[in-house]
Every structure is written in C-alpha cells, then in structure tokens.
Amino acid sequence: MMKQGSLPEVPPELLADVVTSASDLALVVSSDHVVLSALANPHAGFWAKVSQWNGASLESLLTPESWRKFRFRLESADLETHRVLVIELTHSDAVNFEFPVRYAVSRLGNGAGWLLVGRDMKPIAELQQQLVQAQLALERDYEAQRELETRYRVLMEASPSPQLIVSVASGKIVDLNALAADLVGAPRSELLDAPLAQEFEGRKRGELMENLARLAADDPAGTPDLMVRRNRKRVTVSATAFRAAGDKLLLCRLDLTESSREQRSNLADMAERLFQKGIDAKVFLDLDGVVVVANESFLNLTDSGSLAMVQGRSFADFLSRGAIDLRVLLDNVRRVGHLRHYPTRLNTDFSGQVSVEISATMFQDRTNPCIALVIRDSNLADATRIIPGPAGNEGLRNVMQMVGYSTLRDIVNETTEIIEKMCIETALELTGNNRVAAAELLSLSRQSLYVKLRKFGLLNKAGD
Secondary structure (H helix, E strand, O other), X not given: OOOOOOOOOOOHHHHHHHHHHHOOEEEEEEOXXXXXXXXXXXXXXXXXXXXXXXXXXXXXXXXXXHHHHHHHHHHHOOOOOOOOEEEEEEEEOOOOOEEEEEEEEEEOHHHOEEEEEEEEOHHHHHHHHHHHHHHHHHHHHHXXXXXXXXXXXXXXXXXXXXXXXXXXXOOEEXXXXXXXXXXXXXXXXXXXXXEHHHHEOOOOHHHHXXXXXXXXXXXXXXXXXXXEOOOOOEEEEEEEEEEEOOEEEEEEEEEEOHHHHHHHHHHHHHHHHHHHHOOOEEEEEOOOOEEEEEOHHHHHHOOOOOHHHOOOOEHHHHEOOOHHHHHHHHHHHHHHOEEEEEEEEEEOOOOOEEEXXXXXXXXXXXXXXXXXXXXXXXXXXXXXXXOOOOOHHHHHHHHHHHEOOEOHHHHHHHHHHHHHHHHHHHHHHHOOOOHHHHHHHOOOOHHHHHHHHHHOOOOOOOOO
C-alpha cells in the first residue's frame, strides 16, 4: 500500500522501462565518475551508442567544457541535501558523435554516486538553428527588397518624362517622380496620397479614372487633353495598367501639349533674357539666405568678378548690417510671402557700399522653395531721403517754421528728436513691430529702445 509522500518499491526491470519512457537517457555514475549503467529510450537516435557506455569513464563521454562544468557544479553543490541539479552537458567522443542533453542530477544514497536523467536537446538545437537560418533569410530578403526599391526609385527619377502611379480603386496618387511634381506645381509630399482628379480642371474622380482605365485597356496610344489646376498648363496623359500586391494600378505619363510647350519655351526664353539682361540686379536665395544664382547686374553692383564668387555665400555678406538685415528680410518675406522696397546698403568686394531698395518674393509651390530678390540701385536723393512716419512731414514743416524765430542750436536739437523718432518708427515698421529686431537695426539696447518709445509716446504703436 502506498503511503502519503512515498512510492512503493518498483522492480528493477520495471524501473528501467519507466526511466527510459519518461526520458531520453539515464546514467548511473559511481562516485569515481564511472558509468555503472546507461539506459536510453529506444526511439532516441543515440540508443546504439549508449549501449556501449557501461564501464566507461564519464569524462571520456563529455566534451572538455562539459566535463569542467559538471565537476564545478558537483563541487559547489550542497552534498547534505537532496536537491536536484539541472545541467546541460554535451556528449562527444570527438570523432563519431556529439549531442547535447539536459540532465537532472540526483545523488544516490550513502554517497554511492549519481543518477543522471536527461532529455535530448538536439531537436531544440536544430529548431534554434532553423530559426537562425530563417532570420538570416529574412535579412537577405530585406536587403534584396531595399535594392529593388533603390533601383525602382532611380528608374523613376531618371525617366525623361513626368510619371505618376495611381490606384484605380481609390483614384489617389501612389507615387510620382520629381518631374511630375514640378509639372503639376506642388511638392511631392503634398501630392502623395492625394486624389489625381483634383489636380486637373473640371474632372471628377470616377470619370477621370474610368477614362484612364479605358485608355490603358483599349487605346494605349490615345492621349486625353487635361488642364493642370495649379498652373493652367495643358498636358496629355498616356496610361499603362498593371497589378501589384492585389491592387490595380495605372502608370500615367504626362507631357505638355504642343501649344503649352511652345508657350513655355517662349516664356522661359523671355524670363531667361530678363534675368540675364535686365538693368535691375536679381538674386535667387534658398530659405536659409544662401545665394543660389545671380545675374550680371548684381555682379556689377557688388563689383564681384564672377558668378562663382557669389554662389554659395550667405546674402548677409553683401548687406551693410549683415545678419540683422538678412533676418529682417527673411522673417518678413516668410510671414507675408513678399516684401516691397526694403531700403538698405550693399557691400562691394572693394569695401564700398551702394544704397539700394530690395523687393523679395517667396516661391513655395516648387519642389525646392526659394526666395527671389529684385535689387534696385537708389540715386543720391533716394539714398539720403528720410522715410516719413505718420507725423514725419508735419515735423519737418514745424522745423522750417522755426527758422528766424529760434537759434540754430534749438533748431538742431528739435531736428534731432524728429529724426530720432522717425528712425524708430521706420525700424518698427520694417520689423513688423518686433522690438528686438528694431533695437538691433538701430544698434540700441532693448532698454534704451523702451526709454525712447516712452519718450516719443510710441509704446502703444509698438504693441503695448
């Protein structure tokens, strides 16, 4: 009869069957590390090898690393307890076989040796190896996909014609190249995932996609005439249908009509002539204020020897007030989109200065936004004129009326205050009431500017 917490005695032959059925390998090892008995599951692949282990030294059946690990674990174990040790060992004879086994090691009674009951880890090791191989295969597929994506992008951008890829189901633009974005007149990021029909005049999505699908299927040589909504250009469209990932797509190639091409050619030619031969200096800047290109008049105005000497330089290098002038100019043109008649001085390459007026326009509807400057040389009167504020003319008339009634010193003192007030008003106007920028324009500290604003009653105008 079984007692609680104990098992009845089991015949040795039955115990062997139980052990081999519940595990893959069982070893009885003597205290001097000799295998007294080796039992293996008949279904294990190493059964024939294990049957020859009886009487062999355990050290000879393990790899050197496993033997050292086994000795260390036994020496560090508490011999007075019956706690089971779990350890992974690799059996090997360095020639015929090598396989890992996870053992549960128990000490036999009276210090007679140890019982090792193990589970073959080779299937798990093979599974781990398969997982590693699968991971490597995924990485190779990912690299191959990246290579294909790069080839695809290069082909799209190297194509001499504007191209868009459109989903037939949604009617939205899936992809496009830079030429197509430039022709439509919008940045690529804005056009991605946007409905194609909204970029053309008088076209509904269903009607346009139906026409393009019919064009791709029945009449690949046909080219419908469309008008681009943003810039009023007339274009022709040819379409090719294909499928990808279960979605039906259209590759649409855009081209200007003959009339638009001639008009564009003539306009581009006239614009080129105006830029190169115009009497006013013209400069294109990027959004950071770096010179992209300039015409001959600008080179003459700044005494620059060649275009290469100005390209890539900050426009602040040519402004008398440097970065302060450039920041005021860029801040205003970014906020409003344009700037008219900004008075300043340009530095020349020979330490001279030229009084000028600058008008600026920002072009944001391009793939690469830029700022265009038109710079006009001021004559002597323009260079010395005072831009009047709201009370500027009245103040000057009052000064003229003082002649004959006041001393020259009093007239000069009165004139100084009038000019000072007009300069502060002008600085506030140029900077859009930005006191920090106005103080920098006037080379004043912010505290000094506040004192003068109170003195002339301009605090309310400045935004307080």
